[in-house]
Amino acid sequence: MSLINFEVIDNLAIIKLNRADKLNSFIREMALEFQDRLKQCAEDANIRAVLITGEGRAFCAGQDLAEAISEDGPELTKIVEEHYNPIIELIRKIEKPVVCAVNGVAAGAGANIALACDIVFASKASSFIQAFSAIGLIPDSGGTFTLPRLIGWQKATALMMLGDKVGAEDAEKMGMIYKAIEPDDLMEEATKVATRLSKMATYGLGLTKRALNASFTNDLKSQLALEGELQTLAGTSYDYKEGVNAFLEKRKPNYKGN
Numbered sequence: 434m435s436l437i438n439f440e441v442i443d444n445l446a447i448i449k450l451n452r453a454d455k456l457n458s459f460i461r462e463m464a465l466e467f468q469d470r471l472k473q474c475a476e477d478a479n480i481r482a483v484l485i486t487g488e489g490r491a492f493c494a495g496q497d498l499a500e501a502i503s504e505d506g507p508e509l510t511k512i513v514e515e516h517y518n519p520i521i522e523l524i525r526k527i528e529k530p531v532v533c534a535v536n537g538v539a540a541g542a543g544a545n546i547a548l549a550c551d552i553v554f555a556s557k558a559s560s561f562i563q564a565f566s567a568i569g570l571i572p573d574s575g576g577t578f579t580l581p582r583l584i585g586w587q588k589a590t591a592l593m594m595l596g597d598k599v600g601a602e603d604a605e606k607m608g609m610i611y612k613a614i615e616p617d618d619l620m621e622e623a624t625k626v627a628t629r630l631s632k633m634a635t636y637g638l639g640l641t642k643r644a645l646n647a648s649f650t651n652d653l654k655s656q657l658a659l660e661g662e663l664q665t666l667a668g669t670s671y672d673y674k675e676g677v678n679a680f681l682e683k684r685k686p687n688y689k690g691n
């Protein structure tokens with residue numbers, strides 16, 4: 434049995450964490466398999482959007498704590514450096530939209546993997562927990578970078594120190610996620626949006642993501658310069674010409690992704 438289910442439907446890759454009996458918590462093998470699938474999504478030109486979700490009742494309960502303390506298991510430094518850091522970097526570096534459908538509880542690294550995605554939908558029955566403080570750890574998987582940028586310094590600090598559970602509807606209100614959805618509609622809605630993204634002008638969306646990533650550290654002048662540079666690149670694409678022609682000809686564009 435694979436710990437990551439993977440399928441490609443037309444131009445959309447669907448990645449499902451598949452360790453449902455342990456709430457999709459990560460062991461090393463699963464983290465490495467997840468990385469391989471993310472690399473495949475980055476490299477395969479046919480894949481133009483990615484949807485990440487979990488099998489069963491949870492999205493992901495973070496690190497498998499039994500593995501974390503096992504004498505035969507990977508050391509804590511390795512867990513962070515070899516498992517979670519590459520996952521977060523891959524999600525941020527894939528120049529294609531990455532949508533997350535949080536189908537149940539997202540705790541620890543599981544929460545921060547979801548929050549690293551470009552557009553996050555969550556079932557109204559799901560919740561987000563910065564579970565690290567309850568076991569004496571610090572938030573990893575980019576949480577200290579991502580969460581304050583999403584919801585502000587105060588709220589992020591409180592959630593990380595207190596480890597309080599945040600329901601999806603509150604997460605939407607505070608800007609942590611894009612939308613909370615009725616549980617029965619989650620997969621249909623997230624798949625519909627991810628499919629729509631997979632038919633859009635992929636090169637332009639990828640450059641948008643590159644600009645947004647850079648905005649975390651750039652000042653305004655550098656960001657304006659980068660926008661100019663990336664707009665020039667976008668303007669050389671097939672899809673730009675197709676988009677403009679379709680507009681002028683009053684028809685739907687037929688984008689190729691380049």
Ligand code: T3D
Nearest residue numbers: 455456458494495496497498499501509512540541542564
């Ligand atoms: O070395 C390092 O650790 C560094 C890396 C850190 C990254 C991290 O992610 S640290 C944070 C790790 N995660 C947690 O601390 C969360 C632990 N889990 C929970 O707090 C709860 O399970 C949940 C709030 C997520 C869900 O609660 P509930 O009541 O819905 O489910 P449950 O009954 O607690 O769990 C169901 C099963 O999943 C249960 O197994 P069993 O008894 O049926 O055989 C439980 O032990 C297992 N499970 C849940 N989370 C984990 C887990 N097993 C291993 N590791 C887990 N993280």
